[in-house]
Amino acid sequence: MDELTSFANAREMNGATTKMAEDIEILHPNLVLRTKETPDPEALGLEEEFPGWHGYVEWERYPERKKEVKEYMKKFNFPGAPEFQLVPLPKANPILEGVRWKQYHYALGNATKDIPAESWFFVEKEKAPDMIHNRLVATPITRNEDHFVRNHGGIPEIDEDAYFFDVEGLVNCPKRLTMKELKNESIFPRQSNVVTIQCSGTRRIEQIHEYPGDGDELINAPDPSASNHVEFLGADTYFKKGEVFNYAVSAPWRKAKANEVILAWEMNGKPLPRIHGFPLRVVVFGYIGARSCKWLTRINIINTESTGPVQKKEYLYYNSQVGKHNASYSSGFSIQDMPVSSAIMSPLDKDQIIHDGKIKMRGWAYSGGGHWPVRIEASGDGGSIWYEVLYQNMTDKYYHAWRLWEIDLPVDAEGWLELVVRCWDNALNTQPTYVRSAWNWDLHVTSSCHRIKVYSINKTRPKIAAKLKHFEKLGVPFLPITQPGEMDLEGEESYTQGMVARGGRDLLE
Ligand SMILES: Nc1nc2c(c(=O)[nH]1)N[C@H]1C(S)=C(S)[C@@H](COP(=O)(O)O)O[C@H]1N2
Numbered sequence: 001m002d003e004l005t006s007f008a009n010a011r012e013m014n015g016a017t018t019k020m021a022e023d024i025e026i027l028h029p030n031l032v033l034r035t036k037e038t039p040d041p042e043a044l045g046l047e048e049e050f051p052g053w054h055g056y057v058e059w060e061r062y063p064e065r066k067k068e069v070k071e072y073m074k075k076f077n078f079p080g081a082p083e084f085q086l087v088p089l090p091k092a093n094p095i096l097e098g099v100r101w102k103q104y105h106y107a108l109g110n111a112t113k114d115i116p117a118e119s120w121f122f123v124e125k126e127k128a129p130d131m132i133h134n135r136l137v138a139t140p141i142t143r144n145e146d147h148f149v150r151n152h153g154g155i156p157e158i159d160e161d162a163y164f165f166d167v168e169g170l171v172n173c174p175k176r177l178t179m180k181e182l183k184n185e186s187i188f189p190r191q192s193n194v195v196t197i198q199c200s201g202t203r204r205i206e207q208i209h210e211y212p213g214d215g216d217e218l219i220n221a222p223d224p225s226a227s228n229h230v231e232f233l234g235a236d237t238y239f240k241k242g243e244v245f246n247y248a249v250s251a252p253w254r255k256a257k258a259n260e261v262i263l264a265w266e267m268n269g270k271p272l273p274r275i276h277g278f279p280l281r282v283v284v285f286g287y288i289g290a291r292s293c294k295w296l297t298r299i300n301i302i303n304t305e306s307t308g309p310v311q312k313k314e315y316l317y318y319n320s321q322v323g324k325h326n327a328s329y330s331s332g333f334s335i336q337d338m339p340v341s342s343a344i345m346s347p348l349d350k351d352q353i354i355h356d357g358k359i360k361m362r363g364w365a366y367s368g369g370g371h372w373p374v375r376i377e378a379s380g381d382g383g384s385i386w387y388e389v390l391y392q393n394m395t396d397k398y399y400h401a402w403r404l405w406e407i408d409l410p411v412d413a414e415g416w417l418e419l420v421v422r423c424w425d426n427a428l429n430t431q432p433t434y435v436r437s438a439w440n441w442d443l444h445v446t447s448s449c450h451r452i453k454v455y456s457i458n459k460t461r462p463k464i465a466a467k468l469k470h471f472e473k474l475g476v477p478f479l480p481i482t483q484p485g486e487m488d489l490e491g492e493e494s495y496t497q498g499m500v501a502r503g504g505r506d507l508l509e
């Protein structure tokens with residue numbers, strides 16, 4: 001069922017009391033109302049917080065506004081979450097249109113209704129049109145256009161000149177800082193780091209294939225105590241279970257003190273793209289991408305982890321016996337450091353490879369929390385025999401970045417094989433063997449050994465070489481292997497000889 005069908009169901013379920021919103025100009029025609037009266041979003045008085053901050057509605061400073069919106073949202077019958085797991089699955093992540101997400105934005109009227117369309121505009125403007133995954137392993141530093149994007153909300157459009165952020169909470173002297181002040185090197189030292197940002201949803205589709213799970217998804221601060229946490233708030237609106245929030249996450253203060261949290265306005269020497277958080281984002285080294293808050297509006301020093309839903313209710317790791325009936329927020333542990341992980345980027349799953357006894361494999365390896373990939377190993381037989389990637393075939397090591405690797409894997413066998421990769425980090429951590437070894441209800445951090453299936457056609461074997469030549473002579477393509485050949489597999493003479501040599505098929509006595 002896709003989002004559109006689930007939307008239709010929602011409409012039906014609501015039966016006779018349902019009224020479509022087409023007569024209200026401001027509201028999207030597809031919005032389904034629960035009430036007889038027509039909701040008026042403009043009566044909520046929502047507006048952008050500051051001039052020059054398009055797309056930014058502040059929620060966290062106005063608890064009353066949040067409450068009012070929560071009540072208001074009950075007037076709509078939004079479509080349910082699309083079911084995309086208990087259905088025949090695609091190989092890669094399914095594309096969901098985000099019908100519900102768009103409707104939330106429409107429902108709130110002028111302050112937010114254009115955000116989905118505007119966000120899409122920036123996707124098209126700032127991202128490579130194809131986002132080919134193979135380019136990711138072409139160079140150790142990913143081009144900005146190819147860097148992955150993950151947003152919970154829309155993309156705000158903030159003028160750098162109008163921009164500032166606040167530092168507050170458990171600080172001696174709260175401050176509001178402009179970009180100009182932040183860029184003043186006599187106040188704030190600059191640093192540049194090679195850092196990998198990895199979403200905890202990377203390779204999630206592998207866990208979904210195994211079992212379906214939950215598809216939801218410092219500046220001038222005096223000296224906060226060691227037990228404090230640094231909360232980061234973003235300008236985007238985050239809808240969760242009928243409520244509105246600004247994106248908020250946190251990292252322990254000690255992480256910031258260790259100089260492993262930066263405020264970034266450039267990415268690879270270029271201004272930060274809007275889609276990645278312009279004018280200013282946080283980068284938390286070695287943590288899951290979710291903590292690297294974009295479009296920063298506020299740094300808040302607090303004495304617990306952030307109680308925003310992203311920190312408190314999401315990005316939690318349960319064991320595989322925990323599911324819908326027994327998951328609670330407090331029993332999951334918070335995913336901060338990324339575990340050691342790796343992936344094969346080429347060949348691709350189900351590739352059919354004609355080779356000379358070696359298959360070239362390429363990919364990435366990464367470990368969070370300041371660890372780095374030390375050894376990468378590849379297997380051609382599902383993980384019994386491992387070959388080590390030569391250190392010469394790995395890119396430079398950094399405390400907080402991935403390493404790309406390649407190996408010419410010796411492969412004698414023919415037919416379907418399982419290629420596997422695993423990485424060892426400097427703390428001797430390695431990856432769980434199978435997806436199920438580390439499967440978890442929220443489908444996060446798929447760090448098990450990455451496995452793909454390929455069909456091996458080994459030309460160093462004389463028979464195979466002869467067969468390939470034969471196909472070539474006839475002008476018949478050898479691939480794909482599933483295409484039935486026009487010709488017989490064997491001539492009459494060869495068959496008769498073969499049968500005699502083997503003593504026939506059915507015995508006489
Ligand atoms: N303000 C804000 N910051 C955010 C998010 C968001 O939705 N809003 N998504 C987070 C998640 S889950 C990830 S993985 C990273 C992705 O960063 P990127 O889009 O720049 O690659 O941003 C994080 N920062």
Ligand SMILES: [Mo]
Nearest residue numbers: 199200289290
């Ligand atoms: Mo993420």
